[in-house]
């Protein structure tokens with residue numbers, strides 16, 4: 406019979422859980438990694454990785470049946486037949502939207518590490534001090550200097566391609582060579598740098614794609630098909646990176662179809678003793694014990710688990726004594742910017758594909774700039790020559806049409822802002838007393854909306870981009886705001902924030918639940934503010950840092 410006793414239990418095998426499993430096993434612990442979904446084995450389970458669009462029954466698109474089965478996913482680009490198998494089943498896993506909330510989830514080994522866009526940026530001290538400076542929510546309990554060595558650590562292992570820019574608001578890291586800007590982006594970048602005195606800059610997107618091989622992983626082949634799984638292991642995922650490292654220690658046990666339903670709590674010792682697991686297929690329950698529990702089930706799911714735990718002590722769940730568990734939900738708002746056409750480069754072309762674009766680091770409300778809103782935004786975009794798709798609308802015919810289609814189209818350039826959303830106590834989740842999932846457990850009820858600060862910021866997100874493109878000589882510049890609802894950014898954060906005081910936060914400075922110090926929450930639930938940078942690199946760094954602290958505390962017999 407398989408053992409039910411371990412040194413540590415990690416819940417969830419996505420970006421955060423993969424890191425927890427790697428760091429804890431490498432420090433000598435016997436770890437049980439629990440994953441609610443199916444196994445996805447590296448390479449073997451990437452059946453579509455090398456398929457052409459024409460090889461799919463619906464050419465990679467979506468069907469009416471898919472739209473019926475995925476009422477949330479269909480709201481934006483993620484729904485397609487190419488990687489449908491890697492999105493959570495929405496019939497089995499419903500939730501309640503008090504207000505529209507586009508929750509895009511991946512329930513399988515690797516979680517959303519298989520699907521993510523890989524943009525990887527550090528937070529800076531402007532971000533870690535922002536709440537304190539603005540008198541919003543609570544202060545982060547850590548500063549950049551404390552996290553910097555952990556960013557170094559995770560960047561070296563994950564492999565982040567990027568350029569060193571020397572920007573205080575977007576610290577440089579331990580980068581592999583950047584994936585360079587293309588010729589059109591370079592030209593626009595030069596003009597923007599000149600036009601705005603270097604304060605606004607286009608830089609290569611920092612991405613978790615290898616430009617140099619790492620052990621067991623090949624450098625990127627520039628296929629730009631990462632969301633189908635990479636047979637070369639060239640982008641960071643649990644499968645390509647952290648899981649093989651954890652397995653190599655010989656101390657990892659991975660259990661799939663294992664839905665953790667609560668954290669078991671000993672109220673006398675004020676410690677977790679383990680977790681309860683429901684077998685997804687048989688619904689049988691098993692208790693597993695361990696000295697450490699790492700909750701890495703993703704933002705909202707880790708908080709859901711806390712809310713279901715130790716309710717005999719705290720009706721609101723483990724970590725609820727501050728009254729903040731479930732509150733301060735955040736995301737990054739986007740789909741708002743500008744685009745235009747670059748002229749005079751018709752003789753230039755770009756060869757191959759590139760799994761990243763350009764980035765414009767935040768410049769608003771920094772270095773003396775003051776706007777009518779707090780915080781700021783960065784931009785993500787790219788310049789491309791339009792392909793044959795440009796003819797679809799016109800439905801042309803004849804020889805001249807065919808000849809035109811053998812030539813590339815005009816150069817276009819565009820970018821959307823990614824804006825910081827403020828932490829707001831009113832943005833919250835709770836257990837819905839009236840709705841259950843396929844296993845009979847109450848689902849989350851989610852009540853979250855953007856506010857006036859985000860609305861004001863979006864005006865700048867549109868107009869600033871148009872201003873920069875116009876200054877760079879781009880023609881036919883047009884702004885766009887395609888609308889945004891929380892979680893569309895797929896950067897959910899908060900609901901179990903870190904802080905300095907158990908009265909106002911759920912977790913301490915080391916991601917430990919104040920009321921149960923052997924329970925660590927290291928996914929996005931822990932975020933005290935959102936910054937505007939893509940957040941997953943920060944979860945990796947916080948997880949690795951927490952794991953070191955956990956093992957040291959165990960060794961000192963403090964846990």
Ligand SMILES: Cc1cc2nc3c(=O)[nH]c(=O)nc-3n(C[C@H](O)[C@H](O)[C@H](O)COP(=O)(O)OP(=O)(O)OC[C@H]3O[C@@H](n4cnc5c(N)ncnc54)[C@H](O)[C@@H]3O)c2cc1C
Nearest residue numbers: 417419420421441512516517522523524665703928939941
């Ligand atoms: C299309 C897309 C593009 C993105 N682009 C970027 C980007 O460019 N940059 C960036 O920083 N971020 C990006 N993200 C977000 C990024 O994927 C997430 O921030 C990251 O995956 C979160 O890591 P996690 O470990 O917390 O959660 P996940 O990766 O979601 O993993 C959570 C795991 O926990 C499991 N789980 C949940 N509940 C339970 C339970 N009760 N019991 C057992 N297991 C459970 C799930 O099945 C899942 O495997 C993107 C996401 C998507 C989908």
Ligand code: SF4
Nearest residue numbers: 625626628629631635
């Ligand atoms: S673009 Fe690079 S990382 Fe992505 S699938 Fe292709 S080879 Fe792999």
